Amino acid sequence: MATPAALPPLPFNPSRVRSYLVRLPLFTRLVLLVILAFWLLELQTMWSVVQWGALIPDEINLGTMYRLNTYPLIHTGFFHALLNALALTPLLERFEAEHGTLTSIALFVGPLSTFPAGIYLLIEKVILHSNTSVVGSSIWVFLLLGSEAIRTYKSNPHFSLGPYKIPTWTSPLFACVVLSILVSNVSFLGHLCAILIGYLFGLGYLKFLVPPEKILRWIEGKLNLLGRLPHYISVDQKTFGRYGVLPSSNNAANGNNGTPMSFLGTNQRLGA
Template structure:
């Protein structure tokens, strides 16, 4: 009889300590805002994206609604889903790009699209909040990348296009989980598809500018768990420090055996 995988708190602790900087900050903001809303419940109303209450003086709602949650389980499951996706995104694009997008366009674009459709097309007034909009945005982006290597997956005799996976999950979530916004999730997925096609990559500052900022402020040296935008030169976490004194490697006797290659 197969044994169930056992929960290992040490592995969880190691995973949390390895999270990159932007992922830590965004997850901390989500959890912190939920904690703050316990003694101050008006914070939920302040951060919710409500079509009838939105005008030019309420632009902060477009930035706050992905960080705001109705209750503990809403927050917990969103954090559980968004953390590995954010970590993967930050590892690919860097800390500055991740923070600039998730505190700006990745809230403004799906939120603005939701307001447009809900208020002017559907004539509704359903308030939404929660980082699940980011979950489906990132899932859509990942599905488009996976599509290039695996265009289809099979379910019995049927071949399903890989890019439709987030849409299937949106529908399943809407049927299985009560009080979720189908339209809000679809808006998040739509922006993820557009991002993956490259049409809104202009929202990210040029790589030369980002490298100049990193070098000028010495972000790699000052900020722990910072991910450089220049993956080709520095790798994920910059140049790793070494305890071997300069020149000592040359004085070591060289092994006559051929070294073993790591990886394929």
């Protein structure tokens, strides 16, 4: 009897993937769970989650302001949700590790969702007189890429492309253009709005929106969040470190400080 042929090796190490997922911080986990929950809800046919939570310019009023927060969490299909989750996870995980869980919640539930949405609505309604809807967490992907690009620019102003030296801060713009060319029905304008807010955040112009550390430390101490919540990251990294342990330089030594751009998600453009 012939010996069955051996299966080809997997392109990734499952144990490393599992180890990475187990170490994800709290807010990043919650975002991924909410994305999954909304996708599962969209499988039923009695109520359209997309129409309920999408950023639709003509549907924005005092009673539907929740759309300014829900649109990054809603997707139009499995692959849309999967690709956005793959793109968002390393970026959001790094942001939360550097800024803390409470700060991440305050920023992404607040200005890092509403500001790109506000600029998008202003351009769509006032300038373009259009009503194109958008959904998808790639709004956060490009926002974080914009912030990371500014940080990279400060230490490495240029990268070489043949004989040309291109400013590193332009990399999210380049990715935005390429994605819009290769993938149909994506929101080019939505991604540009997110990159703009990412640039402003990276340059420090939105620093006033970050909650004061004194207040965050008081909340953390009063509620004992670090002791009660698994995978919670304290705002005081110098004292507690990531996940409540002393900070380590292993990431820097292993060269993990680069901007993760292995995947680029898409912000789904709905309507004509």
